[in-house]
Amino acid sequence: MLIPIYQAHNDKIKGLLGNGYAPGTLEHFKISLKYLKEFPIWKYDVKDIAISKIDVAMITEFDFYLRSEKNCNNNTAVKYVRKFRKIIKICLNNDWLEKDPFVKYDGKMKEVETEFLTDEEIKDIYSKKFRTPGLERDIVIFCAFTGLA
Missing domain, CATH: 1.10.150 (DNA polymerase; domain 1)
Incomplete structure (x- = not known):
């Protein structure tokens, strides 16, 4: 099974x-x-x-x-x-299957277009005051420049 x-x-x-x-x-x-x-x-x-x-x-x-x-x-x-x-x-x-059922499966990844923040958007984030604990401006900016989600 x-x-x-x-x-x-x-x-x-x-x-x-x-x-x-x-x-x-x-x-x-x-x-x-x-x-x-x-x-x-x-x-x-x-x-x-x-x-x-x-x-x-x-x-x-x-x-x-x-x-x-x-x-x-x-x-x-x-x-x-x-x-x-x-x-x-x-x-x-392990010879539990005789033939590969994936031979005829055609799953293809699609190209994803990544959007980047503009300089203006980064400046807006940098000048914003965050009220939520843990959401520090420097962390958000770091993520923007490194590509981390």
Whole structure:
């Protein structure tokens, strides 16, 4: 079944935090697993999917679920599906699957245009007084110049 394999994978990543894996990586895999737990209930009214039943149609439906039910944009949906693909590769490497169901899946990232603050906007932020604790002007300016969110 899919969910225990995915959970075992996430448990291994948790054990390797700081040793090749960052906390953000684990968090993305956790979210992908959460959505993969919800998906078969939504689509098939079952709690888990046998890995032998995973095909391109199921993958395409999962992609649709992410976009429609979870309101993920294209790039976010593709990233979650790619996390799922890693689990399928584990299944293939262990001979639990005979063929790769992702061969015909075509999830492509879209180019994102990043908008930058103008000099005028940076000056406005720099001259603003913040009342919220923790929202220091220098932190906001630092983030603007370094590209941190």
